[in-house]
Amino acid sequence: MKYQKLFEPVTIGKLALKNRTSMAPMGPVGYADSFGGFNQRLQDYYVERAKNDVGLIITGICSVDTTIEGFPTVALPCPTTCPVAFIHSTRSMNDRIHAYGSKIFLQLTGGLGRSALPGFIKNNIAPSEQGNRFDPSVIHREMTVEEIQKLIKQFVMSAAIAKKADFDGVEIHAVHEGYLLDQFAISIYNHRTDMFGGSLENRLRVATEIVKGIKKVCGPDFPVSLRYSLKSCMKGLRQGGLPGEDYQEAGRDVEEGIQAAKLLVEAGYDMLNVDAGTYDSWYWNHPPMYFGKGVYNEYARILKQHVNVSIILAGRMDDPEMANAAIGDCCDIVSYGRPLLADPEYVTKIRYGREDEVRPCLGCHDGCLGRIANGPVCCAVNPACGREEIYGLQPALRKKNILVIGGGVGGMEAARVAALRGHKVTLVEKSDRLGGNLIPGGMPEFKHYDHELIRYYERQLELLGVEVKRNTAMTAAEASAFGADEIVVATGSTAIQLPFAGSKTAVSAEDVLMSRVETGSQVVVVGGGLVGCETALWLAQKGKTVTIVEKMPHILGGHGVVPHMNQFMLEDLLNHERVTIHDNAVVEQTAPDQVTVRKGEEQFQIPCDTLICCVGYRANDGLYNELAQGDVPVHNIGDSNKVRNIMAAIWDGYELGRNL
Incomplete structure (x- = not known):
């Protein structure tokens, strides 16, 4: 077998897994039935991955209580809404999953806090009063002690329901990504002075009380995993830090991350599902294509040296050789998220030497998180994702x-x-x-x-x-x-080419990208859509001085046209590479070595050897x-x-x- 380590058995506590592969948790927004259970589409979605050799499936987030924040009842499954209905909808799914030798954990969330998209929830709460991540004018009030205690109890109750439904364990979401539990854990968000604020032990109290309660009710051998971000990767509120960038960590740094992990493991967690980032550095948690492979490997390697529980690791691990080498070095189990949306047969294909048949994830987020506010999770390259049975293929009755x-x-x-x-x-x-x-x-x-x-x-x-x-x-x-x-x-389609007044003729991004045209050192890109911005970034990374001229008020079509995590990272990368951006601006005149730009009443010149037109396609x-x-x-x-x-x-x- 080519990737021997990936397909060795492993244990989490006393739970045996057939191999070291996992399906990473991805939010099942829109897949709840009217009683808070798993609808049939969601059940089929998980079974499809189980029958293709995945060792452990971790479901997407399920709310432990829809009333605290006021989640829409059809947004997420919730074990406590109607426990009997939840068990009925999931136990039969788990029977099917177990038939393939796979195991399954139910991931449980306490909510979004300040990270909620404005309007998604009814009750804007947080550990301390603060502005919303996306709209600071939306204020989240401080949670009461009674609300916090209720939240902890609902986690414990949800785990007990999961055990009755024959889930093999649960994962607590999250001291991770800047969700509600992470907001308690990080001092930049948590300004409380009671037992849930102040010291690190107090800030972790919600997370530690949850696992202690679950172990008491479900027994010491019922596995509890924790979704855990070692480092926040943020320069400040709403400011991410890029890979390799030198900045002062404003959230949880590595030193505190190690200390917190030790406290959490001591409290009873059996596994840490490791990543990095918060909603303020959102691209770290949902890596776009601008990241390389193995996004979190260095952080998992650090944790593996300091805790004695299983480490599970995702983050662009869709390189089988790298994933195989990661076992024992920085993790015990390799987890695949979007690769299993793109190709549910991914694990089977690498297990049996069919790597050339793998349908790749593009890192585009267009089908998964780009649609999460307006529709169930799906995939840009796999239209049947999330509707495996109802949208599958049947043989043609008449061959044409x-x-x-x-x-x-x-x-x-x-x-x-x-x-x-x-x-x-x-x-x-x-x-x-x-x-x-x-x-x-x-x-x-x-x-x-x-x-x-x-x-x-x-x-x-x-x-x-x-x-x-x-x-x-x-x-x-x-x-x-x-x-x-x-x-x-x-x-x-064909790129639209505009005529420009003056002596300079614009070239297309395609001609530049395909090396049909060699650019000079001073490049002006007309059009700040996705093609224009990515071309500008590529040229800047090659050492060119690049300016984008965009006639609209914002590049990339404005907020939310490109999925947020891709937008935020591309904007930060352009800034990091010193790409100059002029919005609300147009090129009025060209000359051999410059262009004249008008922005409102202002007119100015920009040095320009090469003019690239990126204004769309016909x-x-x-x-x-x-x-x-x-x-x-x-x-x-x-x-x-x-x-x-x-x-x-x-x-x-x-x-x-x-x-x-």
Whole structure:
């Protein structure tokens, strides 16, 4: 076996696991039934991972009490809402999971505190009075001692219910990520002067009383894990610290993190599920693609030297060699979060030598946390995530001859799914490479997952026997004469190029990323959307002096257009790399060595060797419009239908391929 350590058995206390792999907890927002139990979609979601060799599943957060903060009753499962209904909905799921030899822990949360999105909860509470993380004008009042004691009791009751439902253990969420329990633990948030504030022991009292209560009620052998952030990685409120950046820690530093971990283990925790960060440095807890692999390895390695309980570790561990080497060095169990959203077969594939078939997580957050406020957790590259049974694939009743025109992600996904269902599929691509806009988009090292996704599709199309014709530009007449029963047009989009007054001609980000154009040392990027900002970051990291000129009031489309953690980190990286940003500004005039920018009534010049235009994309829908007048059914998907993102193109392709 190639990755021997990952697949060795291990124990947590007296609980035996078949291997050292785990599914990391990811919030099941929107997956609760009307009684606070697990709806059928959530049950199927966990079972799908269990049947693919995952040793331990840790569920996403389940509220211990919806009344304290006023959670929406359908937002999260809650064991205490109706214990009998909760047990009925989860015990049958656990029976299924145990049939595959997997174990499962129920993760329990006390709430969000100041980290709640404004409007998500009814009662704005916190350990001490303070402003909301996202909107400081929203004030969270200090919790009463009675409320705190009730919260502790609800944790203990929830664990007892979990044991009755045949969960193998529980995980307490969290002295981690700046959630409510973490706000008690960190002095920058906790200004109390009673038994729950002041000293470190007092600030940890909520967390230590919880585990002591659970052990008393559920017995000493019932495992209790703790989701634990060793370090807060924050420069101040709402200010994250980047990897490698020199700053003064404003939250929990490593020294206090070690001390706190020892106190928590002494109180009774059997395992620490290690990461770093808070909502103020949110990208640390939900690493975007701008992080490298093994985000938390150094922190887990530190803890492993100071505590004698099991360490479980996630954080971009989707490199099997690195994960295998981490066992014994910095952890006992490797945990996979988004990789198991993207590909529920991930563990099976690395176990049996099928690594080239793994569908990669892009780190985009578009399908998971980017949608969490408006819909259940899902995945940009796996449209069936969270709806495994109701949105799976069935063999086609009538096998058809399908022609797919365009080899971007939308076309490749439509071809893959149609072929899986038994259709005969031909995919034609006008260039010599599959991938479309992912090819230039994946050129920066921090976007290498885009190229891994292309390789995944190439391998899938090969395994499924899809005929792929590169260097084949197809006209409407040729497509109509092909003999297809149905035609899928996925011809993508083209970057919009604006003319600028003066002597300088702008180049496209694609030409720069593909090294067709060599930039000078002074670069001006017109357009501060995602493509413009990532191109600017890439060039700045290569030593260029870069300025972004954006006509709107904010780069990246404004707050929340790009998932928060990606937005915050990209903005911080641009600042760290000294990229100058002019918003509410336009380039009015160009000259050989400079551009003139107008911002309101102000006009000024910026040195410029290379001008890059990144103002969006235009759908290539001409071929579809021609074919739509013909006699063969034709479908238009992805950017050639409407310019959006990778997720939209893949979901279009899956939906169409599923129903051809």
